[in-house]
Amino acid sequence: MGTTIKIPVIVCIVLLTWSSGKGWAEVSWGRQQELIHLLRHDCGSCHGMTLQGGLGPALTVQALEGKPPEMLVETIDHGRPELAMPPWKGLLNREEIRWLVDLLKKGTPP
Amino acid sequence: MKRRHHLSPRRSLALLLLCGGLLQGCVPLRGVGDMGLVVERASGSVEVVETSGQTVLFRLTGLGDLSHASVVYSRDGRYAFVFGRDGGLSKVDLLSGQLVHRTLQAGNSIGGAISQDGRLVAVANYEPGGVRIFDAHTLALVADIPARGANGKLSKVVGLADAPGQRFVFSLFDADEIWLADLSDPAQPAITRFQDAGQRPYDGLISPDGRYYIAGLFGADGFSLLDLWHPEKGVRRILPEYGRGEPRQSVYKMPHLRGWAMTSSHLFLPAMGRHELLVVDRQQWREVARIPLHSQPVFAMAQPDGRQVWVNFAHPDNDTVQVIDVSTLQVIKTLRPGPGVMHMEFTPRGEQVWLSVRDEDRVDVYHTGRFERLTTLPASKPSGIFFSSRAHKIGF
Numbered sequence: 021m022g023t024t025i026k027i028p029v030i031v032c033i034v035l036l037t038w039s040s041g042k043g044w045a046e047v048s049w050g051r052q053q054e055l056i057h058l059l060r061h062d063c064g065s066c067h068g069m070t071l072q073g074g075l076g077p078a079l080t081v082q083a084l085e086g087k088p089p090e091m092l093v094e095t096i097d098h099g100r101p102e103l104a105m106p107p108w109k110g111l112l113n114r115e116e117i118r119w120l121v122d123l124l125k126k127g128t129p130p
Numbered sequence: 131m132k133r134r135h136h137l138s139p140r141r142s143l144a145l146l147l148l149c150g151g152l153l154q155g156c157v158p159l160r161g162v163g164d165m166g167l168v169v170e171r172a173s174g175s176v177e178v179v180e181t182s183g184q185t186v187l188f189r190l191t192g193l194g195d196l197s198h199a200s201v202v203y204s205r206d207g208r209y210a211f212v213f214g215r216d217g218g219l220s221k222v223d224l225l226s227g228q229l230v231h232r233t234l235q236a237g238n239s240i241g242g243a244i245s246q247d248g249r250l251v252a253v254a255n256y257e258p259g260g261v262r263i264f265d266a267h268t269l270a271l272v273a274d275i276p277a278r279g280a281n282g283k284l285s286k287v288v289g290l291a292d293a294p295g296q297r298f299v300f301s302l303f304d305a306d307e308i309w310l311a312d313l314s315d316p317a318q319p320a321i322t323r324f325q326d327a328g329q330r331p332y333d334g335l336i337s338p339d340g341r342y343y344i345a346g347l348f349g350a351d352g353f354s355l356l357d358l359w360h361p362e363k364g365v366r367r368i369l370p371e372y373g374r375g376e377p378r379q380s381v382y383k384m385p386h387l388r389g390w391a392m393t394s395s396h397l398f399l400p401a402m403g404r405h406e407l408l409v410v411d412r413q414q415w416r417e418v419a420r421i422p423l424h425s426q427p428v429f430a431m432a433q434p435d436g437r438q439v440w441v442n443f444a445h446p447d448n449d450t451v452q453v454i455d456v457s458t459l460q461v462i463k464t465l466r467p468g469p470g471v472m473h474m475e476f477t478p479r480g481e482q483v484w485l486s487v488r489d490e491d492r493v494d495v496y497h498t499g500r501f502e503r504l505t506t507l508p509a510s511k512p513s514g515i516f517f518s519s520r521a522h523k524i525g526f
Binding site: 066104106107 | 171195197215256288303382445488511
């Protein structure tokens, strides 16, 4: 009997941890659409609207392979001033940046 | 329906033949001087427009990835050469609204130029880094100029412009060089390379008389200047005090230099990252003023009469346009056309300015004297607007 009670509790804890870790559970659907628009048209002004690259590097799944998500989150958050990448922390919160990185890693066509 | 029955099959055939043989009989004769293209960046399409009645005449699709697309015109103004981001080079006939030729000439491109004699079209490529030259009539490849800098690597090419003397001038983003290519003999381009021409040139412009080439630098203070009347004097740095000692600013969209704003006395340059427009004396190439702006400028464009300069802005302030009075160097008007104002284009003599309002899928036409919106045209995610009057301007 003890185990049948414990399992749902553990599942809940795991789910909670996972969702807060991923963060994007908190990004609303409407905001997600805005972020996709931002990615295509504003990130796209340097990285290309289809993310194939421009003055900035490509952001395709292949191009991002092997790059740790946390590093990408940091890059978007703080920017890379020497490479003309601006920090987005004033415009995007951490959850939104994580959601974007997750989208880029999955390669969902924006 | 009834009317259709009046035409017997024989009469229909005769009419068809007449139209085929004498095309002008069906399509009214017209000039192209009041025509232009609106780029629809997300759908790979363009609208052919005319500015006298402010209407859309045709819409063409199938031009590939048109984000950051730009356009130059044949010297007769009839054909538009559209440079797509994906390396696509398309030739559009404004009169018939047809795509005449199209070639996928590279993997990633940033724009192009047309030669002084109108026979050669040059494309600046990021991938593979270099410039490719095409026959303007057939779009056949005429010459390939890989941009291999002194560092041995192929560089992304930016700021490509045509110059008098059948020349093209451009900058190497990854190699800090400016190249001058003489295409007098298209089979053998003669290249003059200027090394150490300033760190990380991100774009370039040529003065309206074709004499001066100016490259904006991302990696250093100031701008690089090349006098094409005296290339032997080399590249020199202008406005070296601009940016000196100040912390590097975040740039949400690189300024574009090509839509120059050069009046009889001054050159107006969008500052990198700052909320300012730099005003430069054209004789001394010295900064004479900085005009505070609403946000980070992207384009600064002078009206054809040179009396006002219009400026648009980077994300997230790209809903705004400001107008500067050239005689007082003051902002005299702040307009809010709508979210995502990407580009501005003046009619040939400047009574109208057309603005692309990307995020609301429309092009707005404003009166440049009264700042009133005259009309609005539907367009899908419009970005660049390019009128055929560019055909007769050096550097466009």
